[in-house]
Amino acid sequence: xxxxxxxxxxxxxxxxxxxxxxxxxxxxxxxxxxxxxxxxxxxxxxxxxxxxxxxxxxxxxxxxxxxxxxxxxxxxxxxxxxxxxxxxxxxxxxxxxxxxxxxxxxxxxxxxxxxxxxxxxxxxxxxxxxxxxxxxx
Amino acid sequence: xxxxxxxxxxxxxxxxxxxxxxxxxxxxxxxxxxxxxxxxxxxxxxxxxxxxxxxxxxxxxxxxxxxxxxxxxxxxxxxxxxxxxxxxxxxxxxxxxxxxxxxxxxxxxxxxxxxxxxxxxxxxxxxxxxxxxxxxxxx
Numbered sequence: 001x002x003x004x005x006x007x008x009x010x011x012x013x014x015x016x017x018x019x020x021x022x023x024x025x026x027x028x029x030x031x032x033x034x035x036x037x038x039x040x041x042x043x044x045x046x047x048x049x050x051x052x053x054x055x056x057x058x059x060x061x062x063x064x065x066x067x068x069x070x071x072x073x074x075x076x077x078x079x080x081x082x083x084x085x086x087x088x089x090x091x092x093x094x095x096x097x098x099x100x101x102x103x104x105x106x107x108x109x110x111x112x113x114x115x116x117x118x119x120x121x122x123x124x125x126x127x128x129x130x131x132x133x134x135x136x137x
Numbered sequence: 138x139x140x141x142x143x144x145x146x147x148x149x150x151x152x153x154x155x156x157x158x159x160x161x162x163x164x165x166x167x168x169x170x171x172x173x174x175x176x177x178x179x180x181x182x183x184x185x186x187x188x189x190x191x192x193x194x195x196x197x198x199x200x201x202x203x204x205x206x207x208x209x210x211x212x213x214x215x216x217x218x219x220x221x222x223x224x225x226x227x228x229x230x231x232x233x234x235x236x237x238x239x240x241x242x243x244x245x246x247x248x249x250x251x252x253x254x255x256x257x258x259x260x261x262x263x264x265x266x267x268x269x270x271x272x273x274x275x276x
Contacts (some may be wrong), residue, residue: 004149012141023245
């Protein structure tokens, strides 16, 4: 089995005492602690303005585990990408921001779609999954 | 100016033919500026006692619409250890309460949100422990 870990550390001096929060998870297939996600799709691309694009071209298998990492590598802090899932807005990534979400991208409508704003955005993404179905041409 | 950072590290020695080691850090800033955000809900740990979305009681409100100016950053973790004890995060502002994310035991997520929607959580099991924090700019 493949073992993939995702860790986050949040640090801040916002409060009276310094804050440091860390969390780590091993990316597992749905319903088990013994078998890790064994599929991965990775991309680094330019996202032009004007249209909404499906970030995930294939459909992860229904009711399976998926984890999505997405980062906006744009250096202009006014550029951003809008992110929707099943036509519902879920977030915005300005230049330099990243997100990590565990989700069930169960069908074509449930996939993640992205739109560039401000100019051509550079993005990097990684989808960890346990099986996908390619979309027919 | 306060400085708040979020670092993610993705790693695997055996998923690919070569080692996967991806790490990146972002500084949480006010929208379209390089000035750090100044407000946070602080770290919360609560028990979700609702196993349905909608009108049932026992759901946890993670964020209330327009509480912060865009972009509020949501950190969330499912503190359970039993596989299948899932947390569902849904958009309570939009008609139909669409589910946005689901976290199995041990899963965490980090989401820069739009800020104009209320997010709530319910779980498959009563009770389910959740940890969460929103950091951003109050308005």
